[in-house]
Amino acid sequence: MLFRLFGTLLRVSMKPQVVFVLGGPGAGKGTQCTKIVETYGYTHLSAGDLLRAERCREGSADGQLIDSYIKEGKIVPVEITINLLRKAMEETMQADEGKCRFLIDGFPRNQDNLQGWAAVMDGKADVRFVLFFNCSNQVCVERCLERGKSSGRTDDNRESLEKRIQTYLQSTTPIIQLYEQQGKLRTVDASRSVEEVFADVKNLLDRES
Ligand code: ADP
Ligand code: C5P
Ligand code: MG
Secondary structure (H helix, E strand, O other), X not given: XXXXXXXXXXXXXXXXXXXXXXXOOOOOHHHHHHHHHHHOOOEEEEHHHHHHXXXXXXXXXXXXXXXXXXXXXXXXXXXXXHHHHHHHHHHHHHHOOOOOEEEEEOOOOOHHHHHHHHHHHEOOEEEEEEEEEEOOHHHHHHHHHHHHHHHOOOOOOHHHHHHHHHHHHHHHHHHHXXXXXXXXXXXXXXXXOHHHHHHHHHHHHHHHO
């Protein structure tokens, strides 16, 4: 009886604690997540990075689809993305039981992402809040074009970026508004220097934890 109670308590305390990280393409989500990981006990999972890795994985059934969606700046069907996220979270927690705090970067990006999360993760993870890096489209595009000089990414070019910005405005902005209405949005002005942005992020995370 006592053992079972202890087991239940342990499982409850081990429920993944999630912070979603949103913002336009190039707003600095990845840069800030890397800095957060250095200072706080979070694991950073970028949906885009996971999709790019899956695209290259030998034997992947979804490689071609992911490739074309990324170039077109479209959002990949959530069945693919949620499986990658779920697997990455499980592997992290299996390797180290104490690692239950996650920054999930670039997700949920549309209604389909949101529904997929609800279907697979509701009750299995707590979404604490959403960290939103607010940055003008113009600055976002400039940063991506600069990154494109060395990133090797197929979507850091003007043609793909126009489509990515359209997708962001049409599909992601309503998700951000939804979280704002729920009182879950924590907005940071991401147009400033990396260190200035991080100073705000630190203040915010210190208040939340
Ligand atoms: P995201 O993950 O949101 O697409 P990244 O973190 O990859 O954005 O940043 C996009 C590009 O902009 C990278 O080349 C990065 O070095 C640069 N960058 C990130 N944050 C800033 C900032 N605050 N000021 C200037 N450049 C930045
Ligand atoms: O976040 P990042 O800029 O790395 O995303 C690159 C691309 O990966 C997106 O433009 C989109 O094609 C794909 N992606 C997706 N679904 C997500 C996150 C990224 O389809 N939730
Ligand atoms: Mg990124």
